[in-house]
Amino acid sequence: MDGFTISVLSNIALFSFLAISAWVLLIAGEISFGQQAYFALGAYGAGIATAVWQWPFALGVAFGIGLGALVGGLVAWPAVRLSGLHYAIATLAFAELVRATLNVFTYRRDVGGVATGPDGANGFRDIRWVYEAGLPPGAYLLVIAGCLAGVIGLVALLTRGRFMARLRIVGEDPILAAMMGLPVARTRIAAAALAGGIAALGGALYAHLATYVEPAQFSVMTGVHALAYGLIGGLGTVFGPILGVLIDIGLLESLRIFAGYRMVVFGGLVAVVLILRPRGVLDERMMHRVAAWLRR
Amino acid sequence: MAAALEVAGLTCRFGGVTALDRVDLALARGEALGLIGPNGSGKTSLLNVVSGHHAPETGSVRLGGREIAGLPSDRIATLGVARTFQTPRVLTRLTVFENLRAARHARAPGIEMLWQARAARRRERERLLSLLALFGLEGKAHDMPDALTLMELRELEIARVLAADPALILLDEPAAGMTEAETDRLARTVATHLLPGRSAIIIEHKVTFVTALCKRIAVLDAGRKIADGRATDVLAGSAVRQSYFGAGTC
Known part of the structure; x- marks a missing residue:
């Protein structure tokens, strides 16, 4: 595989984490414009762990995931009382708060004679674990793909168990959900923690691929895209948000056919899909039809 | 043994409207109570308070002796209460x-x-x-x-409701919009499968449906309980006929 293909595939996989993260919350009936904050927390958390504290890679990534899940749950705790637009604004405000904080967050330590760590708006360089370990880009792509497969596997497990069904019930009709004994707030907090962890995993992997991250990368537009992927691809299955990423990054960006018009085409596509299929291409009805077909 | 459900002095207001006005109601274990009254008399409000959808202003609701007024509806549901809705509420x-x-x-x-x-x-x-x-x-x-x-x-x-296997069932106009044959079929199903071993409050305008299932009937009018007793006695009472069918029809 040439460098370009590897980089496109890596991008698709990394954005998939973010898209799945926003999708988990969409399933639970909450719109988040702020999942990029957890991507950032994962990137910074795992980056600090491996580059500054010299932790092994897996432990650093686990730290990033834990940080994203913890903060996701903590933010959701007061925010789940809000709904619809109010929740969306709260997530947006929190994400901007994280970005503004990272802009002034400095944590430099001497590592082997070099000052290493986040340096406010100047960013965080030398997250070099992957390169120091001598991992070629193709091999690291496999690591990313393996982690994505892990997330898909986890969602499949939760779908086979009762967790995802509970999210869907709470997402469609919270009042009915409560009347059937489901704790709506706690279910949504669990969804937010799961979503935070998934986004943070993506961020942790991204930081080690790029070796350099800066607060400006985690802007609102990143979060809006993450949300749009699920809405286009469909909310019926975890492959919906991944399909959304494939359409945007795989087709619109990588093929360069639309060159400067990519955002125009993407925006138009979102509008058209939302009118024709309000819950995306692979929506619940479509997935039930597929399931019925498989049963035959 | 404590009553299945014991409602005392229950008052519930929405803005200036008093939906429930000092309502007292007791339900023995295994008893099915028919709850009737004109539209807007507070029947559904009572169900909403018992199931935790609304918190009452004052008064108490005891489920098997345990105070549940003001508890969130998911807690009340797990304590053994399940309900249906006036307009069927399913996950589409x-x-x-x-x-x-x-x-x-x-x-x-x-x-x-x-x-x-x-x-x-x-x-x-x-x-x-x-x-x-x-x-x-x-x-x-x-x-x-x-x-x-x-x-x-x-x-x-x-x-x-059967899948939840509750101790107390709240049915909100289960026969609304059904033909006579469908209503009969529903009454038979409720009698055979739903009621045995459970307590129930059944709101219904179709009097034949209520009398087929409930020996006892309570009547609400403008948020107050105006009658409560044996179905035949209550339905014969003049206050009920007046509130239900309007003055002058009897």
């Missing part, structure tokens, strides 16, 4: 089977969020399908609810 993005399974989620052990053993899964599946079979709905288990008729939607709601 889930299949009929998944709608039924929804009633089991809150009662399942926590580990099943992540992992449900194969045997437990099969047992649950068979039990839920047998509940659907009571209504001849097993063939539609994998359909979306929008493929169901009004009658079938109500039957799905009742199957869902």
Whole structure:
């Protein structure tokens, strides 16, 4: 595989984490414009762990995931009382708060004679674990793909168990959900923690691929895209948000056919899909039809 | 033994409207109570307070001796209360089977969020399908609810109540919009499958449906309880006839 293909595939996989993260919350009936904050927390958390504290890679990534899940749950705790637009604004405000904080967050330590760590708006360089370990880009792509497969596997497990069904019930009709004994707030907090962890995993992997991250990368537009992927691809299955990423990054960006018009085409596509299929291409009805077909 | 349900001095206001005005009501274990009254008399409000959808202003609601007024509805549901709605309320993005399974989620052990053993899964599946079979709905288990008729939607709601296996059942106009034949069929199903071993409050305008299922009837009018007693006595009472059918019809 040439460098370009590897980089496109890596991008698709990394954005998939973010898209799945926003999708988990969409399933639970909450719109988040702020999942990029957890991507950032994962990137910074795992980056600090491996580059500054010299932790092994897996432990650093686990730290990033834990940080994203913890903060996701903590933010959701007061925010789940809000709904619809109010929740969306709260997530947006929190994400901007994280970005503004990272802009002034400095944590430099001497590592082997070099000052290493986040340096406010100047960013965080030398997250070099992957390169120091001598991992070629193709091999690291496999690591990313393996982690994505892990997330898909986890969602499949939760779908086979009762967790995802509970999210869907709470997402469609919270009042009915409560009347059937489901704790709506706690279910949504669990969804937010799961979503935070998934986004943070993506961020942790991204930081080690790029070796350099800066607060400006985690802007609102990143979060809006993450949300749009699920809405286009469909909310019926975890492959919906991944399909959304494939359409945007795989087709619109990588093929360069639309060159400067990519955002125009993407925006138009979102509008058209939302009118024709309000819950995306692979929506619940479509997935039930597929399931019925498989049963035959 | 404590009563199944004991409501005392229950008052509930929405803005300037008093939906419930110092209502007292007791329900013995295994008893089915018919709750009637004109539109806007507070019947559904009473169900909403008992099921925790609204918190009462004052008064107490005791479920099997335990105070539940003001508890969130998910807590009350897990204490053994299940209800149906005036307009059938189902999850439109889930299949009929998944709608039924929804009633089991809150009662399942926590580990099943992540992992449900194969045997437990099969047992649950068979039990839920047998509940659907009571209504001849097993063939539609994998359909979306929008493929169901009004009658079938109500039957799905009742199957869902059965799946939750509650001690107290609240039915809100289960026979509304049904033909006479459908109403009779529903009354038979409720009598055979729903009521045995459970307490119930049944709101219904169709008096024949209520009298077929309930020996006792309470009447609400403008938020107050104006009658409560044996069905035949209550229906014969003049105050009830006046509030229900209007003055001058008797």
